[in-house]
Amino acid sequence: xxxxxxxxxxxxxxxxxxxxxxxxxxxxxxxxxxxxxxxxxxxxxxxxxxxxxxxxxxxxxxxxxxxxxxxxxxxxxxxxxxxxxxxxxxxxxxxxxxxxxxxxxxxxxxxxxxxxxxxxxxxxxxxxxxxxxxxxxxxxxxxxxxxxxxxxxxxxxxxxxxxxxxxxxxxxxxxxxxxxxxxxxxxxxxxxxxxxxxxxx
Numbered sequence: 001x002x003x004x005x006x007x008x009x010x011x012x013x014x015x016x017x018x019x020x021x022x023x024x025x026x027x028x029x030x031x032x033x034x035x036x037x038x039x040x041x042x043x044x045x046x047x048x049x050x051x052x053x054x055x056x057x058x059x060x061x062x063x064x065x066x067x068x069x070x071x072x073x074x075x076x077x078x079x080x081x082x083x084x085x086x087x088x089x090x091x092x093x094x095x096x097x098x099x100x101x102x103x104x105x106x107x108x109x110x111x112x113x114x115x116x117x118x119x120x121x122x123x124x125x126x127x128x129x130x131x132x133x134x135x136x137x138x139x140x141x142x143x144x145x146x147x148x149x150x151x152x153x154x155x156x157x158x159x160x161x162x163x164x165x166x167x168x169x170x171x172x173x174x175x176x177x178x179x180x181x182x183x184x185x186x187x188x189x190x191x192x193x194x195x196x197x198x199x200x201x
Contacts, residue, residue, distance in 0.1 A: 051092075058088035059169045072159035072166070075105075077151045079122055085154060086123045095156055097124035104133040106150035115150050123154075 049057075061081070066074045074085050089095040102125050106115055112133050120127045133150075156162060171178070 054088070055092050055169065056173065058085070058092055059166050059173075061085065061088075062166050063170050066166075067163070071155055071157070072162040073153055073155040075151060075153040077149060079149060082119070082152055082154065083122055086125070089156065093162065098126055098129075099157065100125045101129050101131060101155040101157060103131045103153045103155070104150045105136065105153070106133055107136050108138060110150060118149055119152050125154075 061084070062072075062074060065076055065081070066072070074082075076082055076085075086097050086100065089100070090097065100123075102119060102123075104112065104115060104119070106112060112135075116127055116130050116133075119125065120130070
């Protein structure tokens with residue numbers, strides 16, 4: 001039977017409402033599941049952490065995010081990670097925030113002064129310890145990965161030996177697997193002898 005326009009509109013509106021409610025309900029169920037998984041994961045960690053555990057968390061963080069060729073420095077955009085790093089430096093290496101150096105990597109549309117103040121407020125690194133910021137050139141893709149606080153590099157002055165010390169901690173943890181790594185790398189040593197492409201220009 002043909003329906004009057006007002007009835008068709010009511011049925012359509014009700015159908016859309018049912019579909020939206022279903023999707024929303026599914027989203028809420030998933031959010032509760034994720035929250036429970038996170039809570040269970042938190043319960044698996046015994047606190048307070050031992051100094052050994054805390055030491056190795058920072059070492060692993062440096063292994064993943066730290067500079068491999070220069071001073072003892074780490075670069076990231078996550079305020080949680082940066083604050084942990086600054087506190088780790090103090091707790092494990094007795095390095096205070098007031099001696100640390102910092103540099104920002106930001107976009108031209110961002111307020112450099114405000115962002116410096118944000119990071120200084122978060123970490124306790126004095127504003128005078130911030131070096132010249134790197135301003136990224138504008139591009140079409142910057143909105144896809146807009147970092148509201150920019151990226152900050154935390155540097156420990158005169159710290160090359162510290163970098164090697166932390167590598168020693170990492171090496172100690174990896175001692176059991178290092179022989180296997182060496183064996184496999186020797187087997188596949190030819191991968192390091194790939195000829196460079198010839199420039200035909």
